[in-house]
Amino acid sequence: xxxxxxxxxxxxxxxxxxxxxxxxxxxxxxxxxxxxxxxxxxxxxxxxxxxxxxxxxxxxxxxxxxxxxxxxxxxxxxxxxxxxxxxxxxxxxxxxxxxxxxxxxxxxxxxxxxxxxxxxxxxxxxxxxxxxxxxxxxxxxxxxxxxxxxxxxxxxxxxxxxxxxxxxxxxxxxxxxxxxxxxxxxxxxxxxxxxxxxxxxxxxxxxxxxxxxxxxxxxxxxxxxxxxxxxxxxxxxxxxxxxxxxxxxxxxxxxxxxxxxxxxxxxxxxxxxxxxxxxxxxxxxxxxxxxxxxxxxxxxxxxxxxxxxxxxxxxxxxxxxxxxxxxxxxxxxxxxxxxxxxxxxxxxxxxxxxxxxxxxxxxxxxxxxxxxxxxxxxxxxxxxxxxxxxxxxxxxxxxxxxxxxxxxxxx
Numbered sequence: 001x002x003x004x005x006x007x008x009x010x011x012x013x014x015x016x017x018x019x020x021x022x023x024x025x026x027x028x029x030x031x032x033x034x035x036x037x038x039x040x041x042x043x044x045x046x047x048x049x050x051x052x053x054x055x056x057x058x059x060x061x062x063x064x065x066x067x068x069x070x071x072x073x074x075x076x077x078x079x080x081x082x083x084x085x086x087x088x089x090x091x092x093x094x095x096x097x098x099x100x101x102x103x104x105x106x107x108x109x110x111x112x113x114x115x116x117x118x119x120x121x122x123x124x125x126x127x128x129x130x131x132x133x134x135x136x137x138x139x140x141x142x143x144x145x146x147x148x149x150x151x152x153x154x155x156x157x158x159x160x161x162x163x164x165x166x167x168x169x170x171x172x173x174x175x176x177x178x179x180x181x182x183x184x185x186x187x188x189x190x191x192x193x194x195x196x197x198x199x200x201x202x203x204x205x206x207x208x209x210x211x212x213x214x215x216x217x218x219x220x221x222x223x224x225x226x227x228x229x230x231x232x233x234x235x236x237x238x239x240x241x242x243x244x245x246x247x248x249x250x251x252x253x254x255x256x257x258x259x260x261x262x263x264x265x266x267x268x269x270x271x272x273x274x275x276x277x278x279x280x281x282x283x284x285x286x287x288x289x290x291x292x293x294x295x296x297x298x299x300x301x302x303x304x305x306x307x308x309x310x311x312x313x314x315x316x317x318x319x320x321x322x323x324x325x326x327x328x329x330x331x332x333x334x335x336x337x338x339x340x341x342x343x344x345x346x347x348x349x350x351x352x353x354x355x356x357x358x359x360x361x362x363x364x365x366x367x368x369x370x371x372x373x374x375x376x377x378x379x380x381x382x383x384x385x386x387x388x389x390x391x392x393x394x395x396x397x398x399x400x401x402x403x404x405x406x407x408x409x410x411x
């Protein structure tokens with residue numbers, strides 16, 4: 001593709017505008033909250049200042065990596081989608097901060113303005129939902145089979161319908177239950193549905209996630225070695241993000257006062273997704289993912305095991321030393337020291353077991369090196385050493401040819 005062709009020029013303009021909008025939105029949102037730290041609108045889905053910062057970080061990260069991909073891979077739709085996501089979160093956060101500030105004024109005209117700033121918040125933040133659609137086209141920018149291509153086209157047609165339904169639904173706004181929708185003109189289907197449209201979307205989220213996982217598994221089974229490594233990066237990041245948004249969604253459903261931590265965790269965890277996508281598509285340190293997955297799983301198991309051991313020891317020692325002066329302090333200290341002493345032995349055993357399953361290449365390499373060292377520990381014959389080196393290198397990396405060059409004594 002020629003560098004002067006219109007597609008790269010359009011890509012550069014789109015990326016620059018998108019990244020600029022996300023950065024300006026983030027700066028405006030955070031600055032406004034610092035200048036005017038008024039309380040958030042009540043029942044705003046557990047929104048808080050730390051959650052706002054998390055969303056802005058996620059928006060700028062998406063826009064930055066998306067711009068890089070749009071310029072480097074302009075024919076891949078993923079970069080273009082990521083720029084839109086970055087605009088959604090970056091600019092949406094600005095309108096959310098504006099909504100909080102205007103709502104604090106409290107006058108009748110201010111409340112009318114709040115309805116429109118709240119509506120703009122819903123409009124832009126809803127664009128962030130494209131992040132879950134990326135899973136169907138990652139990493140090539142299209143479906144991996146004709147059947148999945150048809151599914152993607154169906155989603156592309158039905159997605160705007162759901163967006164319009166959320167934006168123009170009668171009643172309260174999607175993320176601001178105390179603010180009425182000023183743009184409502186669609187028929188009110190809530191009585192027949194028995195729920196708000198936003199609740200309907202949340203109810204359908206598990207089914208959508210199941211289809212997303214199905215798509216990723218299907219693509220993984222048909223993929224080659226490189227694409228499988230790319231999918232591992234994406235799956236790890238999107239798994240963390242889905243877990244975080246599930247916490248936020250669950251808190252909103254079961255509590256009248258949703259915890260702010262859910263959205264904050266989602267915002268910062270969601271920033272991992274664009275980083276993982278950029279590494280996967282640009283293939284920078286692509287094959288490090290096996291080690292990252294292995295370490296993540298190993299430390300999660302070790303942390304959980306030590307937590308159980310610490311809790312069990314603390315409870316048992318506290319009960320046994322209840323009559324001793326300072327028994328609780330002694331029990332806590334003994335439990336902490338025991339957990340600390342067990343950390344390295346447990347970590348080594350768990351890491352070895354996890355590497356055997358999730359980082360096989362490193363496990364095999366370590367095994368090969370240990371075996372090689374054990375064979376040569378007492379061997380002083382130069383010919384045998386040379387043969388062992390060639391055999392080990394051939395077994396480990398399978399070169400087309402291998403040999404050992406020895407410098408002559410005269411040199």
